[in-house]
Amino acid sequence: MDEEGELFLQGLLAHRLILPSGVPGVFGRGAVFEDVLERFNALAGATAAPQVPELTCFPPVIDRTLLERVGYLGSFPNLCGCVQSFFGDERAARRLSDRVHAGEPYEDLLGATSVVLNPSACYPVYPTLSGTLPAGGRLITATNWVYRHEPSREPTRMQSYRVREFVRAGRPDEVMAWRDDWLERGTALLRGLGLPIRVDVASDPFFGRAGRFLAASQQEQKLKYELLVPVISAERPTAVGSFNVHHDKFGAMFDIRSDDGEVAHTACIGYGLERVTMALFRTHGFETGDWPTDVRARLWP
Amino acid sequence: MDEEGELFLQGLLAHRLILPSGVPGVFGRGAVFEDVLERFNALAGATAAPQVPELTCFPPVIDRTLLERVGYLGSFPNLCGCVQSFFGDERAARRLSDRVHAGEPYEDLLGATSVVLNPSACYPVYPTLSGTLPAGGRLITATNWVYRHEPSREPTRMQSYRVREFVRAGRPDEVMAWRDDWLERGTALLRGLGLPIRVDVASDPFFGRAGRFLAASQQEQKLKYELLVPVISAERPTAVGSFNVHHDKFGAMFDIRSDDGEVAHTACIGYGLERVTMALFRTHGFETGDWPTDVRARLWP
Numbered sequence: 001m002d003e004e005g006e007l008f009l010q011g012l013l014a015h016r017l018i019l020p021s022g023v024p025g026v027f028g029r030g031a032v033f034e035d036v037l038e039r040f041n042a043l044a045g046a047t048a049a050p051q052v053p054e055l056t057c058f059p060p061v062i063d064r065t066l067l068e069r070v071g072y073l074g075s076f077p078n079l080c081g082c083v084q085s086f087f088g089d090e091r092a093a094r095r096l097s098d099r100v101h102a103g104e105p106y107e108d109l110l111g112a113t114s115v116v117l118n119p120s121a122c123y124p125v126y127p128t129l130s131g132t133l134p135a136g137g138r139l140i141t142a143t144n145w146v147y148r149h150e151p152s153r154e155p156t157r158m159q160s161y162r163v164r165e166f167v168r169a170g171r172p173d174e175v176m177a178w179r180d181d182w183l184e185r186g187t188a189l190l191r192g193l194g195l196p197i198r199v200d201v202a203s204d205p206f207f208g209r210a211g212r213f214l215a216a217s218q219q220e221q222k223l224k225y226e227l228l229v230p231v232i233s234a235e236r237p238t239a240v241g242s243f244n245v246h247h248d249k250f251g252a253m254f255d256i257r258s259d260d261g262e263v264a265h266t267a268c269i270g271y272g273l274e275r276v277t278m279a280l281f282r283t284h285g286f287e288t289g290d291w292p293t294d295v296r297a298r299l300w301p
Numbered sequence: 302m303d304e305e306g307e308l309f310l311q312g313l314l315a316h317r318l319i320l321p322s323g324v325p326g327v328f329g330r331g332a333v334f335e336d337v338l339e340r341f342n343a344l345a346g347a348t349a350a351p352q353v354p355e356l357t358c359f360p361p362v363i364d365r366t367l368l369e370r371v372g373y374l375g376s377f378p379n380l381c382g383c384v385q386s387f388f389g390d391e392r393a394a395r396r397l398s399d400r401v402h403a404g405e406p407y408e409d410l411l412g413a414t415s416v417v418l419n420p421s422a423c424y425p426v427y428p429t430l431s432g433t434l435p436a437g438g439r440l441i442t443a444t445n446w447v448y449r450h451e452p453s454r455e456p457t458r459m460q461s462y463r464v465r466e467f468v469r470a471g472r473p474d475e476v477m478a479w480r481d482d483w484l485e486r487g488t489a490l491l492r493g494l495g496l497p498i499r500v501d502v503a504s505d506p507f508f509g510r511a512g513r514f515l516a517a518s519q520q521e522q523k524l525k526y527e528l529l530v531p532v533i534s535a536e537r538p539t540a541v542g543s544f545n546v547h548h549d550k551f552g553a554m555f556d557i558r559s560d561d562g563e564v565a566h567t568a569c570i571g572y573g574l575e576r577v578t579m580a581l582f583r584t585h586g587f588e589t590g591d592w593p594t595d596v597r598a599r600l601w602p
Contacts, residue, residue, distance in 0.1 A: 019357065019429050022364040023415050028425060028443075031356035055332035056320065059461035060361040060446050061382075061418070063323040073407075074398040077387035081362075082411055083418065084385055085450035086378035090509040097375040105413065106374075110383055112408045113450055114324050115460060117362070117384065117418075124329060128320050142329075145361050145446060149386035149414055159416060160360035208391040 001154050005232030008282060009155045015286040024151040025159035029274075032288060037162070037277045039299045040193070041143060044164045044271050047185045053141035053166060058124040060145040060160075061115040066123060069253065075206050075214065081117030081147040084110040117147035121165035122268040126250045129169050129266075135259045137170020139178075143273070156231050156238045156275055163270040169251070171258045175265040176245060182269050183225055183243045190240065194295045195229045195279050198237060202226040223247075229279045240275040244268050302455050306533030309583060310456045316587045325452040326460035330575075333589060338463070338578045340600045341494070342444060345465045345572050348486045354442035354467060359425040361446040361461075362416040367424060370554065376507050376515065382418030382448040385411035418448035422466035423569040427551045430470050430567075436560045438471020440479075444574070457532050457539045457576055464571040470552070472559045476566040477546060483570050484526055484544045491541065495596045496530045496580050499538060503527040524548075530580045541576040545569050 001009070012018045019028035029037070045053075061083060067073060073080055084107065086096060092109060099106040118124060121144040129138065143164050150157060168178045183199065190197045202224045203215035218224055227241035244267060250256065251264040258264045284291040291299075302310070313319045320329035330338070346354075362384060368374060374381060385408065387397060393410060400407040419425060422445040430439065444465050451458060469479045484500065491498045503525045504516035519525055528542035545568060551557065552565040559565045585592040592600075 021359075021425060022366065022428070026360055026362060026364065026416060028429060029358040034356060034358050055335060057330040057335050058322075059327055059459075061327060061448065061461045063327065065323065068401050073387075073401045074394075077389075077394050077397050080386050080411075081384045081414065081416075082386070082408070083382045083448075083450075084408070085381055085383070086374075088378075090511075093375075093378050093508055096378050100369050100374045107383070107385070107413045110381075112406065113382065114452065115327060115382075124322060127323070128329060147362065147384075149384075151415065158360075160362045208394055210391075 001232060004234065005154060008232050008278075009153070011286050012155055012278070012281065017281060017286065018155065023159070024153050025157055027155075027158075033277060036280060036288065036299065037273050040271075040276050040280070041164050041273055043189060043193075043298065045141065047182075047189050048139070048141070048166070051139060053139045056125070056128070056140055056142045058118065058121075058142055058144050060118055060147065062118040062124050064112070064114050064116045066127065067116045067119070070123060070250075072119060075204070075211065076119065078207055079119060079148045079150060079205070081119070081149055083113045083115050083117065085113050087111045118144060119146055119148055121146055121163035121270050122167050125165070125167045126254045126256070126266070129256045129264075130254050132257045132261070133169055133259060133264055137168065137174055137258065137264065140167045141165065154232055156278055158274060161275070162273040164273055165268060165270045167266065167268045169256055169264045169266045171260065171262070172247075172265045175267045179243055179245050179267040179269070186227055186241050186243065186269065186271070190227055190229070190276070193280060193298060194292055195240075195283055198228045200226055200228055202239065202242070229283070231275065231279050231282045238275055238279065239272070240279050241271045242269065302533060305535065306455060309533050309579075310454070312587050313456055313579070313582065318582060318587065319456065324460070325454050326458060328456075328459075334578060337581060337589065337600065338574050341572075341577050341581070342465050342574055344490060344494075344599065346442065348483075348490050349440070349442070349467070352440060354440040357426070357429070357441055357443045359419065359422075359443055359445050361419055361448065363419040363425050365413070365415050365417045367428065368417045368420070371424060371551075373420060376505070376512065377420065379508055380420060380449045380451060380506070382420070382450055384414045384416050384418065386414050388412045419445060420447055420449055422447055422464035422571050423468050426466075426468045427555045427557070427567070430557045430565075431555050433558045433562070434470055434560060434565055438469065438475055438559065438565070441468045442466065455533055457579055459575060462576070463574040465574055466569060466571045468567065468569045470557055470565045470567045472561065472563070473548070473566045476568045480544055480546050480568040480570070487528055487542050487544065487570065487572070491528055491530070491577070494581060494599060495593055496541075496584055499529045501527055501529055503540065503543070530584070532576065532580050532583045539576055539580065540573070541580050542572050543570065
């Protein structure tokens with residue numbers, strides 16, 4: 001992280017917008033930070049009008065077999081968070097306790113649970129869509145905590161953060177039109193808050209050499225767009241929104257069908273809520289009282 | 302779970318208040334469930350008046366050394382959730398991918414990260430209190446996701462759920478008076494929503510034989526009170542609120558001092574938000590439109 005990013009991090013800490021936890025990429029959020037985040041989240045929900053998405057909420061952990069099924073451990077093994085616990089008897093528990101006190105590793109005394117941390121806000125939605133969709137398809141929304149194992153001092157590079165997600169399922173033309181429409185809505189939403197947004201084709205951080213081909217193909221097919229805005233660096237702007245089409249990948253995987261009986265297509269869009277919040281502080285300053293009148297009017301109507 | 306509990310679970314599912322995920326104790330929440338939960342959470346926040354607690358928010362994962370430091374792995378090893386990830390190269394990644402495809406265990410290819418799932422909403426608050434408190438002490442509040450490794454079909458026995466937490470730190474008499482006052486406020490809050498609350502001395506589920514002594518001592522000293530209400534069983538009511546004093550345990554551990562320079566005392570109270578929500582559906586029925594007028598007036602003012 002260069003000086004610009006370091007200054008921004010120090011500003012966030014000095015204004016108690018974030019609270020350090022001892023682990024990079026894991027921090028508490030202060031009251032003002034939470035207020036801005038929740039108000040932006042409400043505005044993001046309102047962009048759906050006149051449609052009313054079906055609201056759901058999923059916990060930060062998901063079924064381990066879901067992560068395996070969507071191929072996450074093949075594409076992003078380095079980012080996963082698998083959950084272990086202790087299954088032993090009292091003797092083993094004493095051994096565990098001794099190891100902890102001695103500051104020695106103790107993973108070998110733990111075993112895999114049936115859950116993993118959810119790395120993508122949309123994953124737990126797809127299994128709930130199995131079956132035949134109503135005419136016009138479905139639109140689901142959720143605010144979920146996601147986890148990515150990428151410890152970093154960069155405040156925008158969090159291990160654990162919230163995503164406001166919208167998942168659309170339906171016929172191919174419906175879904176593609178929705179993504180294009182919502183990309184415009186998202187851009188307008190963020191520009192309306194004074195953020196200097198740039199839209200760009202993007203790719204996911206697939207692991208390894210094989211991953212580079214997957215990323216290139218994803219870019220070539222324009223499967224992913226991102227909304228970018230400077231947060232810790234003017235030159236390397238940060239993605240605060242992601243707009244993705246999956247064609248029939250999840251439809252086929254979870255047997256989701258359109259009302260015409262064909263395999264449904266899906267798309268999802270997500271706003272990184274902490275990143276949007278940080279972008280607002282970066283753009284308008286650390287004191288919300290000093291923010292431009294029109295931005296304040298939108299967030300505190 | 303007996304027939305009463307089974308019927309309640311089926312009712313929650315039939316009304317799409319909760320959505321199954323394939324893993325016991327992990328489920329999606331529907332729109333109506335979330336609405337009730339958020340409205341109760343707002344009421345719980347309002348019980349602090351005329352005081353205004355300092356609002357914070359912590360992610361579902363915390364510093365692993367914090368869990369070790371508070372002794373959680375000694376007292377509740379079976380409930381912990383430690384997070385592993387993949388640290389290997391491309392060759393190891395192919396081995397991981399092959400194991401996943403073959404349906405074989407792959408924990409040995411993962412390694413410990415520096416985070417664990419947070420099992421208690423109050424834990425990440427204490428390190429932020431280190432130093433000398435202002436006169437009158439401090440009162441912090443947060444709504445945090447917590448994890449307990451106890452898979453169960455009982456809908457009230459969740460692996461992952463939200464707690465609305467209040468943490469008080471100050472002089473011993475201030476803290477004890479606060480706990481007693483807020484136990485009354487909490488009881489009034491829940492009874493005001495028509496819940497047939499019973500208050501009882503309680504203990505934590507310490508592991509093993511040694512744990513039984515810890516639990517007995519905790520009960521004898523009345524360190525923990527719970528608010529109980531029937532949810533899945535009339536005979537075995539469910540704890541929906543927990544009111545705890547810790548004397549100087551966390552004050553000494555994290556060097557928290559009162560304004561008089563003495564080691565501060567702490568107390569915490571927490572509402573299990575999903576459990577309170579379920580208690581409301583159990584008590585008033587699955588259709589919120591049919592709930593008593595005064596309960597509706599409090600939740601939807």
